Amino acid sequence: MSSTHVQPAVSLAQLLPTVQRRLARWIRQGLRRVTILRVASVIVGFVSTCAALPAEFDRPWNTPETPFVLDCYHANNIDWDLLAKEPRVVAIIHKATIGSKRIDPKYHSRWREAKHRGYLWGSYHLGLAGNPERQADYYLRTVKPTANDLIALDLEDVNSTKYMNATEAIRFIKRVKKRLGRYPVLYVNHAGTRHINHRFNNTVFTHTPLWYAKFTGTINDFPRGVWASYTLWQFSSEILTQQAIPGTEADMDVNIFNGSMDDLKAKWPFTRDTLGRFRP
Numbered sequence: 001m002s003s004t005h006v007q008p009a010v011s012l013a014q015l016l017p018t019v020q021r022r023l024a025r026w027i028r029q030g031l032r033r034v035t036i037l038r039v040a041s042v043i044v045g046f047v048s049t050c051a052a053l054p055a056e057f058d059r060p061w062n063t064p065e066t067p068f069v070l071d072c073y074h075a076n077n078i079d080w081d082l083l084a085k086e087p088r089v090v091a092i093i094h095k096a097t098i099g100s101k102r103i104d105p106k107y108h109s110r111w112r113e114a115k116h117r118g119y120l121w122g123s124y125h126l127g128l129a130g131n132p133e134r135q136a137d138y139y140l141r142t143v144k145p146t147a148n149d150l151i152a153l154d155l156e157d158v159n160s161t162k163y164m165n166a167t168e169a170i171r172f173i174k175r176v177k178k179r180l181g182r183y184p185v186l187y188v189n190h191a192g193t194r195h196i197n198h199r200f201n202n203t204v205f206t207h208t209p210l211w212y213a214k215f216t217g218t219i220n221d222f223p224r225g226v227w228a229s230y231t232l233w234q235f236s237s238e239i240l241t242q243q244a245i246p247g248t249e250a251d252m253d254v255n256i257f258n259g260s261m262d263d264l265k266a267k268w269p270f271t272r273d274t275l276g277r278f279r280p
Contacts, residue, residue: 008201015096027172056217056229061236061243061256067264069093069255070245074106082247085123089245090264091120093150093255099128100138107143120268122150124187127164127172135164136175150269151176152185152211158192166192167199173204182271185231187211197225209270211255215240230258231270 025175043112068088072078073095083089092114095104107123125139145151153173158166169186176184186208188196193212196205205226212222212230215237222229236242236254243254257264 017218025227028079040208054229056258059217060233060258061254064088065260067257068243069092069122069257069263070248071095071234071253071255072110072248074104074217077134077249078110078249080117080208083245084117085246088261089119090261091122091150091268093122093152095126095154096125096143097135097139098121098126100131100134100163101141111199120148120150122152122185122269124152124154124185124245125172126154126156127169129164129168132164132168133175136172136179140176145180147272148269150185151180151182152187153208154187155192156189158188158195166196170200170204171206179205183207183209183211184212185270187213187234189213193227194223197223197227201225207271214271216240217242232257 026259057065057109060124061068061280063090066088066092068086070089071093090139092110094107094110094114096107097103111121111123123139123143123145127135127137143149143151153164153169153176154209155166155169158169164172171185173186176182183204186205187208190213193210202205209231210227210229211232211234212227215235219233233255236252238251241250244250245252245254
């Protein structure tokens with residue numbers, strides 16, 4: 001799903017201030033004679049590093065053909081008529097359940113509205129500590145996903161005592177696979193991705209498409225291992241608003257898909273049922 005095309009992350013003009021700072025530091029350190037060769041090697045090194053950054057990690061939302069996916073919960077306001085003016089928003093993933101007893105109060109009404117308006121639909125479960133199998137059952141029983149509905153686990157903190165940790169997440173994922181016949185998408189931040197790569201490299205996580213959260217313009221330190229790249233990248237929110245979406249406010253989480261509009265529509269919901277009809 002990742003792109004093989006590469007492009008420079010920054011221009012040479014943007015690199016020059018960095019080179020100038022490096023030269024100034026050398027002078028302060030007593031290196032008064034800096035050869036042209038050394039200066040050239042610095043410039044070439046910076047340019048080579050930036051040119052090696054894949055396009056999927058360099059503000060891919062600036063490419064008009066790349067689709068947006070919104071993920072929201074009840075407190076995010078949506079003006080559906082205004083939202084319809086942004087054709088790049090093709091899918092919505094809504095918080096559904098929390099733990100084993102709570103449901104987002106707007107989940108069902110927004111499910112109906114989004115389906116009526118033709119959006120691709122998905123849901124996610126916010127995992128809490130304790131009894132992941134029970135949480136998986138509650139999530140599936142609540143959302144009753146169709147074959148075309150995305151399902152996801154929100155793993156907020158892999159080492160938490162409040163939220164579901166990585167070991168519990170494995171049990172949740174296995175339960176979903178057993179009940180539904182397919183794996184969920186996994187939402188996890190940069191630190192969590194790095195932790196899973198380090199501690200859980202050869203586990204069921206390898207079957208879960210990555211929904212990666214990092215609020216920055218570029219990614220030059222993606223933790224490869226379990227995942228070669230992301231499927232979805234949550235890049236904009238109230239933490240750092242990088243993309244305004246009509247009909248929403250600054251607190252709306254916005255995601256980019258790692259591919260084209262046609263790719264997204266063809267591959268949604270990213271995991272397929274291998275057992276047949278969902279058994280509630």
